[in-house]
Amino acid sequence: MLFKLTPKENRDELFDREEELRELHRLTRTEWVIVLGKRMTGKTSLLKTFLNEVDGIYVNAMGMRSIRELIAELMKHVRDLKISIDLGLAKVTWTKIVDDVFSKLEGRVIGLDEVQELPSNYFLKILKRVWDTYDIRFVFTGSMVGVIKNLIEPGPLNPMYGRQPAILRLNPFTRELSREFLLQGFSECGLRISDSEIDEVVELFNGYVGWLAYYGNYRCIRRVPHSKALELVYSEGKKIMMNELERFLSNKKNRDKYIRLLKMLPARWRDLELGLNVNKKVLRDMLRNLEYAFIVEKRGATYVTSDPVLRRLVMEL
Numbered sequence: 618m619l620f621k622l623t624p625k626e627n628r629d630e631l632f633d634r635e636e637e638l639r640e641l642h643r644l645t646r647t648e649w650v651i652v653l654g655k656r657m658t659g660k661t662s663l664l665k666t667f668l669n670e671v672d673g674i675y676v677n678a679m680g681m682r683s684i685r686e687l688i689a690e691l692m693k694h695v696r697d698l699k700i701s702i703d704l705g706l707a708k709v710t711w712t713k714i715v716d717d718v719f720s721k722l723e724g725r726v727i728g729l730d731e732v733q734e735l736p737s738n739y740f741l742k743i744l745k746r747v748w749d750t751y752d753i754r755f756v757f758t759g760s761m762v763g764v765i766k767n768l769i770e771p772g773p774l775n776p777m778y779g780r781q782p783a784i785l786r787l788n789p790f791t792r793e794l795s796r797e798f799l800l801q802g803f804s805e806c807g808l809r810i811s812d813s814e815i816d817e818v819v820e821l822f823n824g825y826v827g828w829l830a831y832y833g834n835y836r837c838i839r840r841v842p843h844s845k846a847l848e849l850v851y852s853e854g855k856k857i858m859m860n861e862l863e864r865f866l867s868n869k870k871n872r873d874k875y876i877r878l879l880k881m882l883p884a885r886w887r888d889l890e891l892g893l894n895v896n897k898k899v900l901r902d903m904l905r906n907l908e909y910a911f912i913v914e915k916r917g918a919t920y921v922t923s924d925p926v927l928r929r930l931v932m933e934l
């Protein structure tokens with residue numbers, strides 16, 4: 618059921634993405650991998666489907682702030698583990714617990730979804746230990762490159778130096794795939810969608826499968842008419858993307874400038890420089906941060922916000 622709103626978990630329900638799955642199978646034979654993609658492009662669906670095929674372990678790291686939480690989650694997948702975390706803290710060192718858990722997971726693939734909040738130095742040290750000691754492969758996903766930079770581009774002082782994961786980029790669908798996705802979903806639920814409606818949806822949602830699935834769900838399951846469904850996708854999506862934007866802005870000193878910049882897009886460097894009245898270095902840093910967070914991308918010489926929901930909500934700020 619393509620318009621189901623939870624992440625897909627197997628190939629039968631996953632639309633397209635065969636190439637990405639093939640790549641994951643190939644890369645994980647020897648590498649650790651990080652799947653990078655914008656919000657709502659299907660990272661979790663790809664990861665879960667892949668893990669199902671390799672008997673891997675799925676861990677949602679969203680909101681996890683410590684290794685302890687991660688280990689506790691992994692322990693659920695380990696049979697015949699003698700120690701519990703509480704006991705362990707009293708009697709054995711934390712490293713021993715980590716070793717016990719990972720040694721029991723030898724040979725497995727661990728999928729860490731939304732890894733962006735974890736990469737402390739301690740976390741990286743543990744990863745290094747796993748890398749050096751056990752036959753375990755990790756697949757990470759993330760949508761905030763800035764935050765996970767120390768995992769994907771580790772510097773010489775970083776424990777993961779020389780061990781960076783291979784990057785698999787997950788791109789939004791092309792217009793053709795978006796169209797096929799809608800047609801297939803509507804045909805599954807036995808409803809008709811007109812050509813002009815398809816054109817409008819394809820144009821508006823720019824290949825973001827999550828927004829397309831929302832739209833289809835409103836139309837097919839909840840039987841909401843076209844225009845109303847478009848509005849509902851926006852109002853639901855706005856909550857998600859506002860959160861994302863706030864998360865990005867939360868540690869920025871010049872938050873107002875960021876918002877002004879976003880409102881000016883699409884724009885070229887020169888227009889931004891003049892319009893914002895900032896020096897080159899400041900502008901370069903701002904754009905790099907926005908690109909790392911997948912909020913802005915460069916197309917030719919023009920900077921754009923490609924997520925349609927984000928683009929509209931920025932204009933309303």
Ligand SMILES: Nc1ncnc2c1ncn2[C@@H]1O[C@H](COP(=O)(O)OP(=O)(O)OP(=O)(O)O)[C@@H](O)[C@H]1O
Pocket residue numbers: 619620621622623624625630631632633634654655656657658659660661662663760826827828830831
């Ligand atoms: N290849 C696909 N085929 C069919 N539906 C998909 C596909 N990829 C994603 N979806 C649907 O799109 C929505 C978002 O997918 P998913 O949660 O996997 O994306 P995500 O990139 O992990 O999102 P987030 O950035 O919020 O974590 C869900 O409704 C999911 O069922």
Ligand SMILES: [Mg+2]
Pocket residue numbers: 660661662730
């Ligand atoms: Mg996800």
